[in-house]
Amino acid sequence: MxxxxxxxxxxxxxxxxxxxxxxxxxxxxxxxxxxxxxxxxxxxxxxxxxxDLRKNGPHPKNLVAAKLGISIAGLARGGVVDALTTEQINQLLEEKPDWLVAERESYQNVLREERRLKSLRAEQARES
Known part of the structure; x- marks a missing residue:
């Protein structure tokens, strides 16, 4: 290079x-x-x-988390410490282990709360 x-x-x-x-x-x-x-x-x-790397992996944690619909911290709580391939990610999505279901639900709740707070702040800004 x-x-x-x-x-x-x-x-x-x-x-x-x-x-x-x-x-x-x-x-x-x-x-x-x-x-x-x-x-x-x-x-x-x-x-x-x-x-090939982009298609098959292994993928960095931020992409693994995004593809699974969870946070990077959720990966760690689920015991995922290494990079995963696309095949491994798809396998997790098919098997839907309990930890993944719980982390996806938790992550969606966090995102909903962030959207609610953003909307509330925007509304307060309009009023002032």
Missing amino acids: SRPNAQSMKPATAAKKLDVYLPATPAEFQQNPITRAELATLQENPPQWLK
Whole structure:
């Protein structure tokens, strides 16, 4: 890839921006700083390894949680500590273990409460 400079980022930062799990990326990607131009190229014209990672995983925790409809903390409470593949995520969605059902319900309650509070604050702002 390239030499470190003010316009480059660590591989971990680039992986986060690409929504991929860093340890699953090729060694060359993991070991070299990535420039903004290289990142833009990866986003606009992803190589096969990036397409495969995005499709099959393993996926980072934030994407696993989003695909399961729960929070990252809910993953931890459910005992999920490692990155999961798309197949593993789909299997969990099919099996619907008790912890996942409970976490999804809890997460939806949190989101409802956040929406309610946002609406209440907006209403209060209009009144003042």
